[in-house]
Amino acid sequence: MRANFLAHVAQTSPAPMALEIAGGHGCYLTDTDGRDYLDLIAGIGVSVLGHNNPVVVDAVREQAGKYMHTLVYGEFILAPQAEYARLLADHLPANLNNVYFVNSGTEATEGAMKLAKRATGRREIISAIRSYHGSTQGAASLQYPHDFTEAFQPLLPDIAHLDFNCDYCLHRITEKTAAVILETVQAEWGIRKPRREWLRAVRERCTEVGALLIFDEIQAGMGRTGTLWAFQQYDVTPDILLLAKGFGGGMPLGAFIARREVMQLLTDAPVLGHITTFGGHPVSCAAGLATLKKLVGGEGLIESVKHKEALFHELLVHPKIKQIRSAGLWMAVELSDFDEVRATIKKCLDLGLITDWFLWNERSLRIAPPLIITEEEIRQACAIILKSLED
Incomplete structure (x- = not known):
């Protein structure tokens, strides 16, 4: 071997x-x-x-015994997807009520970037220095410094950066900005938490200029920080939420979550605005559903x-x-x-x-x-x- x-x-x-x-x-x-x-x-x-x-393994076995891959998006109603999406909506703010299941965290980032551009008609995406949102070309474009991306240039244009917890940097968020994407806790910089007042100021600035606020809780979600979602500790709600890693309970699964009226923009002009063959795979959703039920089950x-x-x-x-x-x-x-x-x-x-x-x-x-x-x-x-x- x-x-x-x-x-x-x-x-x-x-x-x-x-x-x-x-x-x-x-x-x-x-x-x-x-x-x-x-x-x-x-x-x-x-x-x-x-x-x-055993809770997750039993859920995987049960679902695999029924059916595995089908037409995942747009045609069939798949119980593990529908149940998981409803349970998520029950444990999220009212504006985060529509779930697009994907395969991984990096695809959640990609989908959210596309959705933000579609919703705002703008091109610029702002991320934080020393953030990490994935390794595909769109997600990797958000990285700065370029230590891990220099060999793969050119990547996406119209990417800007700000310093985490920097009040002065907020002026970089303008009417040209489609979205600001932030890890609720900066992971790969070695666990750096935001100041509460700074995160609120980012939220206010995004609302002021019409930019969407995206929180990446790919690592921070699913109870890791002591609450189900890390943003609950800051009293700040994003427009789009990214989940993956623990979200699948050990199976490959991610999601970007937004208000239904915003997510519906991916269904028209063009139709099939974002598609994925395996995103929301029934067995992965069954594992994730069992995991979330266990986490919120009162134990x-x-x-x-x-x-x-x-x-x-x-x-x-x-x-x-x-x-x-x-x-x-x-x-x-x-x-x-x-x-x-x-x-x-x-x-x-x-x-x-x-x-x-x-x-x-x-x-x-x-x-x-x-x-x-x-x-x-x-x-x-x-x-x-x-x-x-x-x-």
């Missing part, structure tokens, strides 16, 4: 972890030698209910996030740790430099713990475990991190 992997599976870095995964259970992944690894990144925030969660999973966040802060104390930035069960543990981060990640892996780094912050360890992680598992994880720093 290792030879096949290295020879025939495209890799995105010169040094992949190359763990050969045989199974998963809860917060653990198991390799082919039978060794368990405590997973602190959950597939980059995807497996919010852990690996092989206290989301409510436990803040306590678990505090426990990580309490236990991760070491002279080499410069700072811990967190938004619920989503943390950046800052060390001195990338060499120290890389060595720590390797040592953690040797000791049975999976962690990672960030695209725009090479000095920090990424922590984003399944929300089901227990206090005992948190203590175990922190002990391994501290030992790795010592070694």
Whole structure:
């Protein structure tokens, strides 16, 4: 398998972890030698209910036993899609009542950019410096600096940028702007939260000039930050919401969500304004629906996030740790430099713990475990991190 992997599976870095995964259970992944690894990144925030969660697995099996792929959009009524969309609408503000299911976060970004241009008749999209909204050409166009995109220029024109939490930068949002797209918490810069008053000022400026406000909660949504949606903590509502990762419960699924009257613009002039073959796949929607039902089902999973966040802060104390930035069960543990981060990640892996780094912050360890992680598992994880720093 290792030879096949290295020879025939495209890799995105010169040094992949190359763990050969045989199974998963809860917060653990198991390799082919039978060794368990405590997973602190959950597939980059995807497996919010852990690996092989029986609720999700049962939903996938049940739906796969009925039907899988059909005509996904425009013709057939598919119960997993319709039920999931209704449950989402029940747990979102009234203006976010229409769901366009896609395959991934980057496609959610692409769809939202097209929708914003169609709705406003404008071309300019503004994003934040050091943001990450995906790797397809449209989504990648939003990145600045160009470290990860320079080799693929030219990308989309009419992209502008502002600094996160910068009051002075708001003047860049004008009557030429179709949309401002922001991560509710900046992920790849190492977990940077917005100031409440700044996010409100962005909302007010967008409303003033007629631009749409898009919140990217591809990583921040589904309870990760301690509320179902991170924007709930700021009392600011976007015009379009982007979801993916944990949204599919471990299956490939994303969505962009807006007011129905706005979303209907994709049905005319031109017809088929945005189409996708596999977006909203019934099995993926069944998995996502089961996940959201579990999260809002009164078991206290989301409510436990803040306590678990505090426990990580309490236990991760070491002279080499410069700072811990967190938004619920989503943390950046800052060390001195990338060499120290890389060595720590390797040592953690040797000791049975999976962690990672960030695209725009090479000095920090990424922590984003399944929300089901227990206090005992948190203590175990922190002990391994501290030992790795010592070694």
